[in-house]
Amino acid sequence: MDVVFLIGRILFAYLFLGSAVGHLTKSSDMAGYAGSRGIPAPRAMVLGTGVQLLVGGLMVLLGVWGDLGSLLLALFLVGAAFLMHPFWKESDPMGRQMEMVQFNKDVALAGAALAFFWVFQNGVDLTITDGLFS
Structure with missing residues (x-):
């Protein structure tokens, strides 16, 4: 079963990497979009979240403090859901639907990241380190 978990980690991390x-x-293109959503200091936020995604994704993939990596990804996803995809603010039905799909995707992935956190907390083989919070 450890191999199945490793394959899951690879597939999960692929998205974030x-x-x-x-x-x-x-970052310039993404900062323009973030700015249009009202994100303050959009370029800095895009670069900061890029590093957060890179570090979190690598931690989960490699199993180096995978619990911390999972939390980094969950925090990013919750923030992205509420700040970048506030479907409740959309007046256009098509735009509202598109943002709702993205919001729900981010919330579901945050749930998956928390499930990864739990697994890393409870010990798993095929990792480089144990969880940081174990």
Whole structure:
């Protein structure tokens, strides 16, 4: 079963590592979008969250303090859901639906990150370190 968990970690981390690359290489474009959503200091926030995604994704992937990495990803996802996808503010039905899908995706992934946190807390093989909070 440890191999199944490792495969799950790889698939889960893939999303965040790809997003990290986008945040760090296309920060100007992403900052424009973040600014349009009312995010203060959008370029700094995009770069900061890019680092957060990179570090959290690598921690989960490699199993280096995977519990901390899971929390970093969960915090990013909750923030992204509420700050970047506030569907309740959309007046256009299509825009509202699109933002609701993104909001729900982020909330569901945050739940998955918390499940990873729990697993790392309870010990698993095929990691480099134990959890930081174990």
